[in-house]
Amino acid sequence: MVLSMFTHPARTEPAPYSPEPWPEIGETWKPEGVTIVERYANLAGAVVLVYSADRDGYHHVIACLGCHHLVSRNKDRTYNTRYTLEDAAKVANDHASTCRALPRDIPTRPDDDVARKLLHQWVLSVPRRVEPLTLYLSDFDEERLTLQRTNGWIEKELQGFAAERPDLLSAKPSEYSSSIEFTLLGKPS
Numbered sequence: 001m002v003l004s005m006f007t008h009p010a011r012t013e014p015a016p017y018s019p020e021p022w023p024e025i026g027e028t029w030k031p032e033g034v035t036i037v038e039r040y041a042n043l044a045g046a047v048v049l050v051y052s053a054d055r056d057g058y059h060h061v062i063a064c065l066g067c068h069h070l071v072s073r074n075k076d077r078t079y080n081t082r083y084t085l086e087d088a089a090k091v092a093n094d095h096a097s098t099c100r101a102l103p104r105d106i107p108t109r110p111d112d113d114v115a116r117k118l119l120h121q122w123v124l125s126v127p128r129r130v131e132p133l134t135l136y137l138s139d140f141d142e143e144r145l146t147l148q149r150t151n152g153w154i155e156k157e158l159q160g161f162a163a164e165r166p167d168l169l170s171a172k173p174s175e176y177s178s179s180i181e182f183t184l185l186g187k188p189s
């Protein structure tokens with residue numbers, strides 16, 4: 001019987017969802033909206049991440065999942081303060097080789113209502129000046145492990161916020177790219 005060659009023993013269907021092994025301390029964590037570029041282990045095994053949240057992947061953030069070390073800008077510089085991958089790797093490695101913090105729980109993903117409120121709070125926390133101020137998605141780079149949302153989601157929600165608060169925020173298509181340009185309006189005098 002040739003056909004019998006093609007008969008396989010009954011197999012159970014794989015479960016549609018298999019959770020990550022517990023506890024997750026960041027070795028395999030893929031938070032929504034960011035690209036994890038590198039991972040280092042600190043002296044106690046906690047993970048130090050290098051991630052990028054922008055569409056082009058030029059800017060990098062260093063985040064320790066043991067202590068709360070989180071940096072997106074090089075404070076020793078006046079210009080080009082954002083980290084290239086090379087610089088970020090060095091900072092992450094230096095931190096990992098001195099940090100003794102135990103792994104803490106990785107941040108849980110907030111639901112949409114909570115994420116939206118967080119985003120609104122961050123916009124409201126930007127110091128408002130007399131002059132209008134362009135807001136870039138990259139201004140929120142350090143919040144992305146808390147927010148865990150895509151750039152598209154953030155843009156859509158910021159547009160919604162601009163519609164709700166036209167006195168505070170404007171949103172219009174950028175002249176230079178396909179993205180939306182957000183402006184924190186000048187403080188009324």
Ligand SMILES: [Zn+2]
Nearest residue numbers: 064066067099
């Ligand atoms: Zn640390």
